[in-house]
Amino acid sequence: MTIDLSLLETAATKWDEAAKQFEAVRKIYDSKVKSVGLDGTWNGVSLLVARPNMQVTDEQFTAAPKEARAIASILRDAHTQFVDLRGKVKSAVADAVKAGMKVSEAGIASYDYAKASASDANAARHDPDLHSTEQSWTRYIEAAVRAVDDADQGVKLALKAAVQDPNVLDPAGSGFNGKAEGDIEKVEAKEAEDLATRINSGDKLSDKEMAEFQRLFRDNEHNKVFSQTFLAGLGPKGTIDLNLKFNDLAKGDDKKDFRALQEGVATSLATATQSPSDPFYKKWREDLRKAGAKDFDGGTVPLYGYQSFVELMTHGKNYGKQFLTDVGNDIITLEKSDGQGTGRWDSWVGNGLAPHKNIATDPLDTLLGIMSQQPDVATSFLDPGADGKNDHLQYLLKDRHWPTTASPNYIGVSHMDLPGTRMGFGAALEAAATGNVPGSDHTLGYHTEAESRVMHDTIKILDDGRKGTDVHYNLRSNLGHMLVDYTPETHEILSGTGPYMDKDGVWHDGTGGKDAHMSVPKESLTRIMRGVAEDGKAFGEMFEAEKFYSAGTLSQTNFSDPNERAAAIEGASHVFGFYDGINSDIVRDDKDHAVARANHIQTAEFVVTGGMQAAASALKGQPTGFITDAAYRVLYAAAYDWKEDQIAQANAAAAQKTEYHFTTGQKQVNHMVAGWAQENGYDKETGLSRHLVGSGQERYDSARSEALIYLD
Incomplete structure (x- = not known):
């Protein structure tokens, strides 16, 4: 820590001077000695003996300054590295001291009771994590010290290589290195x-x-x-x-x-x-x-x-955007050149065949998973663009031959989905549409035009006019997260009011920043929601997000204005009517699994954190769905456990021989309306509260029927 590193610069200067001296001596040698053997005045056997030695000497005088300058470069590089790394060691120690540690000469960090206040010292003595904290600081300092040693070993290696005699046949090994490298x-x-x-x-x-x-x-x-x-x-x-x-x-x-x-x-x-x-x-x-x-x-x-x-790439991170894009493009180009259905990446099993271990069976899907950790790359890669020329989304959602597990048998070859197929794509799709790493806390809404376009086109490409059964099971969770993130849009689309009505595309609301929105026809959105809702957990997360958004919308509506009040209640009722219509359709098709799906719904979570305070503006000048304390109070006053009701209704549906309609959504609205009235000073038993509860029933019924029509 106290060594004078400037001596390295001094030594480097001396080596540069040595290089110049070698060059000066070479000039003298060329003019006074070498020239004698080349000017034709010297002949005979002695010249024949002398010339090889003169050649070796000339080569050494040529190599010597190169070696000297390489050593000078290495020493200067070493000086720069050591100054930087020593500073980092000092900084690491200072950070530890600032955190209340003392650091021994051996780099061991321990709590400094002497400098702590009596209360802090007493708290430290009773802190069960203190030893772990001390070890963490010690490792932090060790890493900084190890970096110095690593650099020192690198300098040693470079110096050794620089002075290595390139002539392996030289028994003395004392020749200068004309190929010496000065870059460590x-x-x-x-x-x-x-x-x-x-x-x-x-x-x-x-x-x-x-x-x-x-x-x-x-x-x-x-x-x-x-x-x-x-x-x-x-x-x-x-x-x-x-x-x-x-x-x-x-x-x-x-x-x-x-x-x-x-x-x-x-x-x-x-x-x-x-x-x-x-x-x-x-x-x-x-x-x-x-x-x-x-x-x-x-x-x-x-x-x-x-x-x-x-x-191999899965072991790294923070790849360049262009590199990830280029590798993805090249893999897709290779696949397309093969022709559809060739199964280049198929995994062969059975009859003595076994897949290769520890490799990416589907390299494109694995690459997309890597992209999902860099959302800007995922968005760029999947965004069709304003001109629609990028076909990656279409290729991956509809056109690609996804690799399978292929098993030869007596009638030919059977194919099944690879385990985990589309998992990387699903993560990349979520990152591309939301602009966030999957699983991270973030503010709902607030999307760029490219992100909104990915979301819009995903829905349009997947919608085939049927129930959404083409939503692959490994995409449902990610699509569910995407729909949660676009809850402000889905609410306005399904409610059928405001600027989202009859829109199909992407536009900006003019507020600046991430102010883009997407809209699709209600029937397309309903069918995709139906496909996603096969996953009970995904459905539960969507329902929870809508619950928060609707409560926020109610809490920001002018309760005293009858028209605004009615519009907010009817809008929420209409949206939840769609949710119940989707739910009823799923159970109608598969009553045997209704209870199991309801149990999965129970695992759904929608946690509002500090990073998710705003659900996002629906459109400039339109109602907003902020998740505020007022929204929480509406939900708290509602005190309705819709998940328990889901299980109860699933049990009832499973026992029914005839069609069964879920009513969870309207119950949720009724409880929120009662809570909203209470928030505004009206007890649940007052006439106004009773009048408002159920006032959206007609809109709810029509929405549920509308959803079922879209799903027929």
């Missing part, structure tokens, strides 16, 4: 490439070499020079081979080490491909197209390069 990262990349090549050749690395391999990636995490040099040396084919080796070797006690190496290679891949304008990028992509289509197995069950390559 390039030297480390070459070392990593050599180790990778050995693994690809079947060599077993020693424990020391494995540790060094991991250090190389750790030390150069996010370094473009290292990453591009390493990957250019291996090429896509070598990289795919390496990942296959990693998967084969990741067993038992070695599993952790090889998984760490996979993460290192994947991180290098993400780093190397950030800039599409780099010369590296174009060649890498061209070579990847060839390697991706290549069969790396050559046996009965093919193993294509893209399958291993995309599996």
